[in-house]
Structures are given as structure tokens and as C-alpha cells.
Amino acid sequence: xxxxxxxxxxxxxxxxxxxxxxxxxxxxxxxGETIRATLFPGDGIGPExxxxxxxxxxxxxxxxxxxxxxxxxxxxxxxESFLTWESLESVRRNKVGLxxxxxxxxxxGHRSLNLTLRKELGLYANVxxxxxxxxxxxxxxxxxxxxxxxxTEGEYSGLEHQVVRGVVESLKIITRQASLRVAxxxxxxxxxxxxxxVSAIHKANIMRKTDGxxxxxxxxxxEKYPEIQYEEVIxxxxxxxxxxxxxxxxxxxxxxxxxxxxxxxxxxxxxxxGLTPSCNIGEGGICLAEAVHGxxxxxxxxxxxxxxxxxxxxxxxxxxxxxxxxxxxxxxxILQTIAEGKxxxxxxxxxxxxxxxxxxxxxxI
Amino acid sequence: MAxxxxxxxxxxxxxxxxxxxxTPLAGAVSRRTVTYMPRPGDGxxRGVTLIPGDGIGPLxxxxxRQVMEAMHAPVYFETYEVRGDMPTVPAEVIxxxxxxxxxLKGGLATPVGGGVSSLNMQLRKELDLYAALVNCFNLxxxxxxxxxxxxxxxxxxTEGEYSGLEHEVVPGVVESLKVITKFCxxxxxxxxxxxxxxxxxxxVTAVHKANIMKLADGxFLxxxxxxxxxxxxxxxxxIIVDNCCMQLVAKPEQFDVMVTxxxxxxxxxxxxxxxxxxTGVMPGGNVGQDHAIFEQGASAGNVxxxxxxxxxxxxxxxxxLSSAMMLRHLQFPSFADRLExxVKRVIAEGKxxxxxxxxxxxxQEVTDAVIAKLG
Numbered sequence: 001x002x003x004x005x006x007x008x009x010x011x012x013x014x015x016x017x018x019x020x021x022x023x024x025x026x027x028x029x030x031x032g033e034t035i036r037a038t039l040f041p042g043d044g045i046g047p048e049x050x051x052x053x054x055x056x057x058x059x060x061x062x063x064x065x066x067x068x069x070x071x072x073x074x075x076x077x078x079x080e081s082f083l084t085w086e087s088l089e090s091v092r093r094n095k096v097g098l099x100x101x102x103x104x105x106x107x108x109g110h111r112s113l114n115l116t117l118r119k120e121l122g123l124y125a126n127v128x129x130x131x132x133x134x135x136x137x138x139x140x141x142x143x144x145x146x147x148x149x150x151x152t153e154g155e156y157s158g159l160e161h162q163v164v165r166g167v168v169e170s171l172k173i174i175t176r177q178a179s180l181r182v183a184x185x186x187x188x189x190x191x192x193x194x195x196x197x198v199s200a201i202h203k204a205n206i207m208r209k210t211d212g213x214x215x216x217x218x219x220x221x222x223e224k225y226p227e228i229q230y231e232e233v234i235x236x237x238x239x240x241x242x243x244x245x246x247x248x249x250x251x252x253x254x255x256x257x258x259x260x261x262x263x264x265x266x267x268x269x270x271x272x273x274g275l276t277p278s279c280n281i282g283e284g285g286i287c288l289a290e291a292v293h294g295x296x297x298x299x300x301x302x303x304x305x306x307x308x309x310x311x312x313x314x315x316x317x318x319x320x321x322x323x324x325x326x327x328x329x330x331x332x333x334i335l336q337t338i339a340e341g342k343x344x345x346x347x348x349x350x351x352x353x354x355x356x357x358x359x360x361x362x363x364x365i
Numbered sequence: 366m367a368x369x370x371x372x373x374x375x376x377x378x379x380x381x382x383x384x385x386x387x388t389p390l391a392g393a394v395s396r397r398t399v400t401y402m403p404r405p406g407d408g409x410x411r412g413v414t415l416i417p418g419d420g421i422g423p424l425x426x427x428x429x430r431q432v433m434e435a436m437h438a439p440v441y442f443e444t445y446e447v448r449g450d451m452p453t454v455p456a457e458v459i460x461x462x463x464x465x466x467x468x469l470k471g472g473l474a475t476p477v478g479g480g481v482s483s484l485n486m487q488l489r490k491e492l493d494l495y496a497a498l499v500n501c502f503n504l505x506x507x508x509x510x511x512x513x514x515x516x517x518x519x520x521x522x523t524e525g526e527y528s529g530l531e532h533e534v535v536p537g538v539v540e541s542l543k544v545i546t547k548f549c550x551x552x553x554x555x556x557x558x559x560x561x562x563x564x565x566x567x568x569v570t571a572v573h574k575a576n577i578m579k580l581a582d583g584x585f586l587x588x589x590x591x592x593x594x595x596x597x598x599x600x601x602x603x604i605i606v607d608n609c610c611m612q613l614v615a616k617p618e619q620f621d622v623m624v625t626x627x628x629x630x631x632x633x634x635x636x637x638x639x640x641x642x643x644t645g646v647m648p649g650g651n652v653g654q655d656h657a658i659f660e661q662g663a664s665a666g667n668v669x670x671x672x673x674x675x676x677x678x679x680x681x682x683x684x685x686l687s688s689a690m691m692l693r694h695l696q697f698p699s700f701a702d703r704l705e706x707x708v709k710r711v712i713a714e715g716k717x718x719x720x721x722x723x724x725x726x727x728x729q730e731v732t733d734a735v736i737a738k739l740g
Contacts, residue, residue, distance in 0.1 A: 166547030176537030
């Protein structure tokens with residue numbers, strides 16, 4: 001019964017018989033026409049950095065009209081979460097959204113905000129580019145890779161039970177449909193972004209059936225993309241190689257839990273989640289870009305937050321919408337601002353305020 | 366009375382690899398010495414089951430054998446041929462390990478797919494080796510991106526995602542069971558805190574994903590918290606596994622002893638090994654109530670590639686250091702110290718290093734250099 005509910009939740013019926021290639025909805029670029037996008041400013045520092053993105057987009061002349069939605073103060077029974085049904089409908093309708101950091105209120109009786117978005121919108125792939133920022137030194141200066149994580153199943157099924165007192169079982173579920181879908185997106189992404197290789201990360205030597213199924217699906221999809229190299233890497237070896245020589249990787253695709261761990265590890269290579277963009281791809285071409293760092297309530301409202309992650313996520317959104325020129329200009333402006341080092345927020349070792357950093361980015365556009 | 370307490374003392378003291386001290390004075394000042402009193406018969410040679418294994422296994426275990434002979438270490442080897450593609454570990458090998466209580470092994474290749482289970486895993490289950498221990502530390506003279514790394518990862522070895530319980534529900538849908546028990550969580554936590562206590566470590570960090578797997582990892586954490594209360598002199602904290610991996614690459618010096626469920630331990634140990642210099646130089650062991658198997662610290666299934674085997678250029682450092690752990694486990698600390706010191710001197714000099722450490726030496730050249738450095 002629980003499994004059936006899970007499968008229904010993963011929109012299994014909707015993808016039967018359909019072409020599995022991810023639909024990338026074309027967005028009109030005719031002059032004057034405005035595109036509506038959903039914006040979740042989020043909590044804590046969320047509204048401030050969302051404001052920074054709006055400012056940058058205005059200066060760059062991005063024809064987006066934002067439809068803002070906030071986290072409610074009560075649980076909406078239709079979503080079992082503080083996110084309202086209207087908010088979800090907004091993303092479904094617009095097909096593009098940007099999300100700032102959200103803090104799930106502690107307690108019971110509701111689902112985490114991120115989990116709600118993921119499940120209700122069928123966000124099956126989480127894409128995280130990981131690039132060393134020029135001028136910002138970490139111990140790694142040559143990182144250039146992308147992690148693509150399956151976002152709907154695996155260990156995150158939420159299916160756990162206590163067999164007897166002191167013994168707990170937790171279910172990891174891998175399905176052919178979900179694996180094919182994320183693999184298809186990974187190869188599509190690699191092709192669309194000029195990447196050369198896709199590595200499937202697994203532990204199929206131990207979890208032979210579950211990760212074995214994931215690998216089988218990746219192999220099937222790789223045959224449809226002969227121009228892209230394909231390899232399989234055991235996750236422990238992947239972890240060690242990432243910290244020794246991250247330049248060996250290009251695009252990595254993996255099940256849910258490994259994706260969570262590997263993407264955060266990669267963020268650590270370049271300086272942390274505060275500099276890491278991310279976007280989620282859903283059924284029907286939905287793209288929800290988000291900053292994955294915390295809401296930092298201790299510095300909220302003090303104009304001290306670093307908006308880089310959300311700005312870079314917004315750039316990903318623009319690329320998804322094929323506003324590549326504007327995406328490049330904003331992206332380069334961000335990189336130049338950080339490289340110059342004159343205006344950096346406190347977390348990057350500088351003293352600039354959010355406003356100063358944002359204004360510097362605008363000046364570079 | 367003394368005789369009755371001896372088994373307990375032996376159990377508490379094993380295994381205890383010494384963390385590397387940057388200077389003898391610093392070591393003397395900051396570390397409490399556990400005084401070792403030889404007993405009659407302690408010098409008698411001990412039997413060790415030896416499994417060379419696959420790929421680079423025979424090369425690196427051969428290095429160990431040579432060094433042991435050169436030191437006149439009081440151990441003798443019972444060697445068995447085991448290959449990773451065998452369906453099971455032969456019964457006589459299990460019997461030998463049960464009798465000797467100690468085993469040294471090279472890697473056993475784990476075939477991906479098919480119906481063969483990992484022999485590495487079989488051994489751990491058969492002998493209930495519930496703790497896997499990896500010591501990741503910077504070797505002096507070996508350049509890495511990170512300094513001051515000295516981390517011990519203690520991983521629960523018998524359950525979790527490695528339960529082996531998988532099935533196809535319907536075509537295209539596969540389930541795998543992750544099992545966490547109070548019993549296993551508690552004993553690994555006890556082992557971690559006892560290890561920290563006996564080795565003068567200051568902090569134990571529990572690695573988890575209890576924000577998602579609330580019941581399973583929540584049970585693990587509950588067990589760790591209970592044990593932590595019994596060791597007020599040791600700091601305890603908890604970290605989510607993805608943040609943990611990020612923190613490891615950003616600021617590894619904040620970690621000391623880490624205790625983890627099965628899968629996370631595997632990943633964390635590999636990250637820590639990578640930042641400290643690579644799996645080629647990290648020692649490790651798998652320990653149970655009665656038996657211990659010493660092998661390369663991370664990636665037991667890693668047997669190197671064919672070219673390294675063919676040119677005999679495998680790095681023996683990891684297994685040599687694991688052998689030192691074994692000697693300490695067998696309560697031959699002076700031999701352990703000699704071996705560790707010799708290995709570290711060879712690495713520090715830099716004249717003889719294998720390719721993975723930036724050198725060009727063969728396994729034999731490194732081995733000969735270590736033998737020459739034995740004091």
C-alpha cells in the first residue's frame with residue numbers, strides 16, 4: 001500500500017508510453033513580451049538576496065515578471081505543508097521558478113518544504129554545476145563539473161518502520177522509470193552544454209539489484225548518445241578521486257543519497273554552499289532554480305548576506321529559458337566582481353554589504 | 366585476580382595504532398603512555414592467516430612478509446590462496462582465522478553484477494567483524510592539499526545498507542532494505558568511545574542522515590548519545606553526512622574520531638583518505654569481539670589495475686602500516702614502532718616512492734628502502 005502510494009506520487013502513470021526525453025519548453029524571446037516566473041524569496045536572508053537578483057535582472061533587462069509567493073504561517077491541508085496549493089500551482093503554470101532558502105519549521109504533522117516541492121512538482125533531477133571561482137582561492141582551483149542527482153526516490157522514500165523494538169528497517173527504492181528519466185536528462189544536459197563525458201556513480205558491487213538497475217538504465221541511455229563518453233564509478237572511489245583530482249570528472253549522475261553527499265562534497269571544493277547554484281528539473285519541463293544554503297537567521301535583515309548562490313542559480317534559470325546572452329553577461333559580472341575582490345561579503349573574507357556587492361555586479365553588466 | 370582481568374585488558378588494548386606525533390617531544394608531552402608489561406610467553410611467535418588476494422595483493426603482502434622477516438618479528442604466516450571471484454571463502458581459511466584470531470589480507474576484487482557476493486563482506490559477516498577502522502593522517506614529507514589531518518573513521522561493518530536484502534517488487538521496481546539495530550549501533554559506539562579514550566583522542570563525531578531517515582539513523586544517534594554520556598571527558602557531536610563531506614574537504618582538521626553507520630563510513634573514509642594522501646598509504650582493519658583482519662584502510666575491493674601489477678609498482682605503504690597496527694594488536698608494540706618509523710622515514714626522504722605518491726619506484730624498491738631503515 002505504501003509502495004503504491006509512492007509510485008503514484010512519482011507520477012508513474014503519467015510517463016507510461018510517453019517519450020522520456022525531457023521537454024524543454026521554449027520561451028518566447030520576442031521583444032517586449034514579458035515572461036512570468038514564480039519567486040519564493042524564502043526565509044531569513046532569503047528576501048534580501050532575492051531583492052539582489054531582481055535588481056541585477058532589471059539592470060540586465062531580463063523580461064521577467066516575478067510572481068512572489070511566501071511560506072505561510074499555517075499548514076495547508078492540501079499540501080500537508082506550509083507551502084500553499086496556490087504557490088505550487090504558480091510554479092506549474094509558469095514552469096519556471098526561483099527559490100531562496102527556506103527553513104522548515106520544527107515539529108510534526110507537516111512535510112519539509114523542500115520535500116513538498118520535490119514531490120508535488122515531480123522535480124526528478126537536481127542539477128548542480130560546481131566551478132572554481134576565478135580569484136577566490138580554495139585548495140582546489142581547477143574544479144569544473146556538474147552533479148545530477150535523482151531527486152524522487154532511493155533512500156528518500158520515507159518508508160521506514162520498526163520491526164521490533166531496537167530494529168529499524170528503511171526502504172531504498174529504485175525504479176526503472178525514474179532511473180531512465182534522470183539518465184536521459186543527464187545525457188541531454190551534457191550534450192546541450194558541450195560536456196564530453198557522463199559518469200554514473202553507484203555502489204552496485206554491494207547493492208547489486210538496486211544500483212544495478214540504475215546502471216542498466218544509464219547504459220541504455222548512453223547508447224543513444226554515442227558522442228558522449230560514458231563510464232561507471234563506484235562511489236567510494238569517486239569520493240577519493242574528487243578530493244585528489246576533481247579535474248577527472250565532467251558530468252556525474254547518481255541516485256538520491258549519493259547525489260546529496262557528492263554534490264555537497266563538490267560544493268566544499270569550491271568554497272561552500274554559499275557559492276553553489278542549483279536547479280531542479282521536473283515533469284513537463286518545469287525548472288525551479290534554488291539556493292541550497294541555509295537561511296542564516298543570525299544575519300537576516302542586516303544587509304550582510306552573500307547573494308552569489310541565488311544569483312548563479314538565477315543564471316541557470318536564464319540558460320534553461322535560453323536567454324543565453326543575458327545569462328552570460330550576468331554570469332561574467334558576478335565572476336568579475338568576486339575576482340576583483342574589492343566588494344566581497346563577510347563569508348568570502350570581505351567587508352561589503354549585500355547592497356554593495358549587488359551594485360558592483362550591476363556595474364559590471 | 367590478575368589472570369581474570371587479563372582478557373579484558375587485552376580486549377581493551379586491541380587494536381591501538383598510535384597516531385603520528387609530529388615531534389617526539391610533542392608526543393611525549395601530549396599523549397599519555399599506556400605502560401606495557403611483558404608477560405611470560407608473550408614473545409612466542411603468533412600465527413597469522415595471510416590472504417594475498419587479487420591484483421596487487423601478492424605484491425603488497427609479499428612486502429609485508431619480507432619486512433617481518435627482516436625485523437625477526439615473532440609472527441608466522443599461514444598463507445591461503447583466495448580470489449575475489451570465488452563463490453565463497455573456503456572453509457579452511459575461515460577455520461585458520463578462527464584459530465589464529467588474526468588475519469592479514471590484500472584486496473579481493475568484487476565483481477559488479479552477477480550473483481557473486483563480495484568476499485570481503487562475507488569475511489566480515491562470518492567472523493562478525495563489526496568495526497572497520499581507518500586511520501587517515503598526513504605522512505610527513507608527503508605533500509597534499511591539506512595539513513594537520515589525523516582522523517580515525519570507525520564504521521559499523523555488519524548492517525545498514527550492506528544487509529544484502531534486495532528484491533524486485535515488480536519488473537522495473539527494486540527494493541533494498543537498510544537495517545539498523547540498537548545492538549549493533551550501541552556496540553560500535555562503545556568501540557569508538559573506548560578507542561578514543563585509550564588513544565587520548567579528544568572528540569567523537571557521529572555521522573548520520575537522521576533528518577531524512579528519522580527512525581533508522583535516529584536509532585543510531587540515540588545509541589551514540591547514550592554511550593557518549595558515559596565518557597564525559599570526550600567531546601561528542603553529530604553531523605549530517607553531506608555536510609560532513611563538505612567540511613572534510615574544507616576543514617578536515619576539525620575531525621578526530623568519527624563513528625558512522627556502514628555506507629557513510631565507506632564514503633567518509635575515502636574522502637578522508639583522499640585528503641590525507643590517498644588510499645595507497647592509509648592503514649586499516651576490521652575488528653570483532655574475537656577476531657581481526659588487517660588490510661588497506663579504504664576500498665578493500667580495490668586491487669589496482671593490470672599495469673601496476675604487471676610492472677610490480679604497487680604501493681606497499683598502506684599494508685605495511687596496517688601490519689604495524691596488527692603488531693600492536695598482537696601486543697608487539699616495539700616491532701610496530703620500528704615498522705612505522707621506518708615507513709615514515711622512507712616517505713619523508715622521498716627517494717623511494719611509488720607512482721601514486723609522485724615517484725617511480727617498484728614495490729620491491731620501496732620494500733628494500735623500508736628494510737634498510739629498520740632500526
